[in-house]
Amino acid sequence: MDTKEIKVMKKILNVNDRIAEELRNELKEKGILFINLMSSPGSGKTTILEKTAEKFGNKICVIEGDIRTTLDAERVSRAGIQAYQINTGPFGGDCHLESGWIKSAIDEIDLSNIEILFVENIGNLVCPAEFDVGAHINAVVLSVTEGEDKPLKYPLAFQNSHLCIISKTDLLPYLDINIENIKENIRKVNPKMKIIEISAKSGEGLNDWKEYLHKSR
Amino acid sequence: MDTKEIKVMKKILNVNDRIAEELRNELKEKGILFINLMSSPGSGKTTILEKTAEKFGNKICVIEGDIRTTLDAERVSRAGIQAYQINTGPFGGDCHLESGWIKSAIDEIDLSNIEILFVENIGNLVCPAEFDVGAHINAVVLSVTEGEDKPLKYPLAFQNSHLCIISKTDLLPYLDINIENIKENIRKVNPKMKIIEISAKSGEGLNDWKEYLHKSR
Numbered sequence: 277m278d279t280k281e282i283k284v285m286k287k288i289l290n291v292n293d294r295i296a297e298e299l300r301n302e303l304k305e306k307g308i309l310f311i312n313l314m315s316s317p318g319s320g321k322t323t324i325l326e327k328t329a330e331k332f333g334n335k336i337c338v339i340e341g342d343i344r345t346t347l348d349a350e351r352v353s354r355a356g357i358q359a360y361q362i363n364t365g366p367f368g369g370d371c372h373l374e375s376g377w378i379k380s381a382i383d384e385i386d387l388s389n390i391e392i393l394f395v396e397n398i399g400n401l402v403c404p405a406e407f408d409v410g411a412h413i414n415a416v417v418l419s420v421t422e423g424e425d426k427p428l429k430y431p432l433a434f435q436n437s438h439l440c441i442i443s444k445t446d447l448l449p450y451l452d453i454n455i456e457n458i459k460e461n462i463r464k465v466n467p468k469m470k471i472i473e474i475s476a477k478s479g480e481g482l483n484d485w486k487e488y489l490h491k492s493r
Numbered sequence: 494m495d496t497k498e499i500k501v502m503k504k505i506l507n508v509n510d511r512i513a514e515e516l517r518n519e520l521k522e523k524g525i526l527f528i529n530l531m532s533s534p535g536s537g538k539t540t541i542l543e544k545t546a547e548k549f550g551n552k553i554c555v556i557e558g559d560i561r562t563t564l565d566a567e568r569v570s571r572a573g574i575q576a577y578q579i580n581t582g583p584f585g586g587d588c589h590l591e592s593g594w595i596k597s598a599i600d601e602i603d604l605s606n607i608e609i610l611f612v613e614n615i616g617n618l619v620c621p622a623e624f625d626v627g628a629h630i631n632a633v634v635l636s637v638t639e640g641e642d643k644p645l646k647y648p649l650a651f652q653n654s655h656l657c658i659i660s661k662t663d664l665l666p667y668l669d670i671n672i673e674n675i676k677e678n679i680r681k682v683n684p685k686m687k688i689i690e691i692s693a694k695s696g697e698g699l700n701d702w703k704e705y706l707h708k709s710r
Contacts, residue, residue, distance in 0.1 A: 316533045317618050317647060318639025343619065345645050369649065371588065371619040399646070400619050401534050402560065402588040421638040421661070422535025428562050429616070430534060432586065444638070450667055452694075477669075 292407060296375035299382070299410030309392045309493050312411035314433055316426075317399030319419040320443040322348045323476040324485070325394060329355035331486045335391040339381045341373040341398045348396060360385055364398065372403040375410050391493060401426070405433040413492060415439040418462075420453050427461040434465045439472065441485070446475040509624060513592035516599070516627030520610065526710050527610045529628035531650055533643075534616030536636040537660040539565045540693040541702070542611060546572035548703045552608040556598045558590040558615045565613060577602055581615065589620040592627045608710060618643070622650040630709060632656040635679075637670050644678040651682045656689065658702070663692040 303310045313321045325338055329352065337358040340348040342365075349361035360381050364370035378395060387393070395411065397404040405416075416437040418426060421444055427434045434440065440462050448455060455473065462469050472488060474481035520527045530538045542555055546569065554575040557565040559582075566578035577598045581587035595612060604610070612628065614621040622633075633654040635643055638661055644651045651657065657679050665672060672690065679686050689705060691698035 316535065316616070316639075317643055318533065318636070342646050344648055345642070347642050347646065369619070369623075371617075398619070399533070400588075400617055402586070402615070402617050403620065406586075419535070419638065421636065421664070422533075425562070425564050426534050426616075429559050429564065431561055447638070447664065447667060450664055 292374050292376065295379055296408040296410035299375055299379060300412060303393065303410070304412065306387065308387060308390055309413070309489070310395075310411045311392065311413045311415055312395045312397060312404075312409050313415050313417060314397045314401070314404045314437070315399060315417035316401045316419070316422060319399070319417045319422070320474075320476055321396050321399075321417050322351050324417065324441065324443065324474060325352050325357065325396060326355040327476050327482055328394075328485070328489070329357045332392060332489070334358065334389060336394065337385060337387065337390045337392075338394045338396060339378060339385075340396050341377070343369050343371075343398060358385065358390070371398060371400050372407050373397050373409055374407050378409050392489060401430045401433050405436045413438050415441060417441045417443050418458065419444045420448055420451060420455060420458065424453055424457040424461060427458070427465050431465040434462055434469065437466070437469065439470045439488070440466075442471060442473045444475060444477075445473050445480055446478045509591050509593065512596055513625040513627035516592055516596060517629060520627070521629065523604065525604060525607055525610050526630070526706070527612070527628045528630045528632055529612045529614060529621075529626050530632050530634060531614045531618070531621045531654070532616060532634035533618045533636070533639060536616070536634045536639070537691075537693055538613050538616075538634050539568050541634065541658065541660065541691060542569050542574065542613060543572040544693050544699055545611075545702070545706070546574045549609060549706070551575065551606060553611065554602060554604065554607045554609075555611045555613060556595060556602075557613050558594070560586050560588075560615060575602065575607070588615060588617050589624050590614050590626055591624050595626050609706060618647045618650050622653045630655050632658060634658045634660050635675065636661045637665055637668060637672060637675065641670055641674040641678060644675070644682050648682040651679055651686065654683070654686065656687045656705070657683075659688060659690045661692060661694075662690050662697055663695045
């Protein structure tokens with residue numbers, strides 16, 4: 277009977293989920309908070325990380341996931357953050373990161389002074405949400421320019437996240453978008469979602485974000 | 494020798510590509526232009542289709558691809574277009590459309606008065622570009638809010654497209670974005686790309702788009 281139960285466990289915990297769980301525990305033991313940032317392309321993830329670096333400096337580390345280019349790692353590196361670039365392009369152009377990629381990256385990173393580890397996942401509001409990378413917090417970034425209906429159309433990214441950062445709020449005066457409708461649609465698919473509104477350009481909401489990070493550590 | 498060659502052909506033309514090729518020929522024979530619109534979520538595909546309806550009215554038909562909701566089909570339907578919604582959510586939440594979905598949709602659509610058939614693919618700048626849906630023209634829509642570097646970071650969608658619509662150009666005055674850099678990056682990955690700049694809000698470029706459609710028929 278015991279044997280049968282173990283077999284079921286093995287089936288449920290596939291390789292990706294097993295590595296993810298090990299990573300989550302390993303980083304927790306080291307006192308490092310691990311946040312997985314997901315979003316559509318161009319929602320402002322990298323800019324938010326640049327702004328985060330101004331507050332946390334060398335205490336944060338970013339693993340950048342992109343199909344091609346090291347542009348994002350170069351950007352956050354210039355902001356004074358330890359950065360590591362994963363390019364999936366040469367390996368079939370994977371549209372998401374999996375926990376094995378993160379484990380390999382972490383093995384090469386000096387985490388001794390790191391308090392927060394970010395993964396900036398590949399810009400894609402669909403596939404990354406299907407794969408546990410081992411983060412303590414999954415955060416989805418949604419730019420106000422993307423429209424009010426995205427949480428309803430791409431529910432998994434919102435259902436599988438703890439936090440939603442609504443970005444580029446400085447553009448609201450120029451859009452036919454009501455931010456209250458965005459928030460209502462987020463809560464329709466995930467009533468417990470923590471929501472932070474941010475404009476990296478004007479600085480609005482950056483203190484809320486930094487406070488959230490402090491409290492979550 | 495002949496037999497061997499046929500075997501190779503079968504291997505190269507997989508099921509998706511075979512159905513796509515059949516669709517492309519079938520629609521060409523019927524005098525229907527088939528355009529596949531791809532982009533990140535929220536780039537403005539549906540709004541462009543609403544504006545296209547003002548010019549072409551009941552001569553166009555739209556197949557909407559979404560993981561969940563019939564919101565887009567309802568929107569284009571209100572604009573007077575014959576619309577058909579594919580939801581991949583109940584079938585595993587596929588992140589892209591394949592030619593088989595389009596074939597099934599076309600079997601249910603009255604194409605007798607249609608001159609242009611659009612597929613609005615699932616909002617995802619990665620995966621849809623990997624799958625031939627049988628279109629005569631693949632068009633990628635890129636909103637200026639997404640940043641200058643997207644063609645470099647997501648090259649396949651740009652390499653596999655004939656046309657790039659740069660959308661939401663009315664927002665340029667409020668962004669730190671130079672549209673010339675976007676165009677330069679597009680041409681780096683696809684030197685032959687036809688580019689049309691559109692603001693559905695101000696109407697800029699809509700005549701270029703309609704002229705392009707007229708010429709392409």
